[in-house]
Amino acid sequence: MDYAYAFVIGGLICTIGQILLDTTKLTAPRILVIFVVAGVILQAFHLYQPLVDLAGNGATLPLPGFGYSLAKGAMEGAEKGLLDAVTGAVESTAAGVTAAIVFGYLVAILFNPKSLR
């Protein structure tokens, strides 16, 4: 895996997000949803895998990479059976989702909101 590709691909995906933020009326949550679903759909046609092979974390760290992991898990599960096709998506992303929920909860409990300056 090459750091240069990770930088360029990761940077480009973020730039697309920035352009969407600046030039459209889409709010950040909507853009996140669009990115995740785009990752799922691209991977459904095996189109995101080449990007991951090329750029590694540059393609998996941005949110389309989350959609990619979801779709990949579901597709790998589908080869085993219907039940795995249903559970595969969450299984493959369980680490990230669980960390986000549990650690997010802890942080929200431990810290207090900062006043806006």
Add this chain to the structure above:
Amino acid sequence: MADNTTGVPKKEMAKAYEKYAKSFTPKPTYVANCVRAFIAGGLLCILAMFLQNKLMAMGQNEKDAAAIVTIAMICAAQLLTGIGLFDSLTKMAGAGVIVPITGFANSMVAPALEYKKEGLVLGVGGKLFSLAGPVLVYGISSAVAVGILYWLIGGAK
């Protein structure tokens, strides 16, 4: 809406107001924003790759290393949100920190902190998902649909 005296239709009034308000809205500096997002996003990805390579050199397999990196990125972003630094990062880097998984992590903690006063259940517990919920709902739903479609296609063979 007391503009009826002028005989101007409400819609045109609203349009004129929008135009008027727009002249006071600072124009985003498109190019500078994009450059900052590009650099910040690229650097984050390099950091993730560096961590993953280090972990793999320490003997983790690729899947575990990737999971650990994801967890580390999420925890770091949420901690920064907790101590109030993530907002400054967003101001500097824009989509460069929003589009990576760090933005998703931030979008869980920020509203949960904000609405902490509403209580532990509906405040913290509920608001954790007020922004991340849509991402999970649409992401997981579409992925499960893809999985079932694949199973159907595979079964038809």
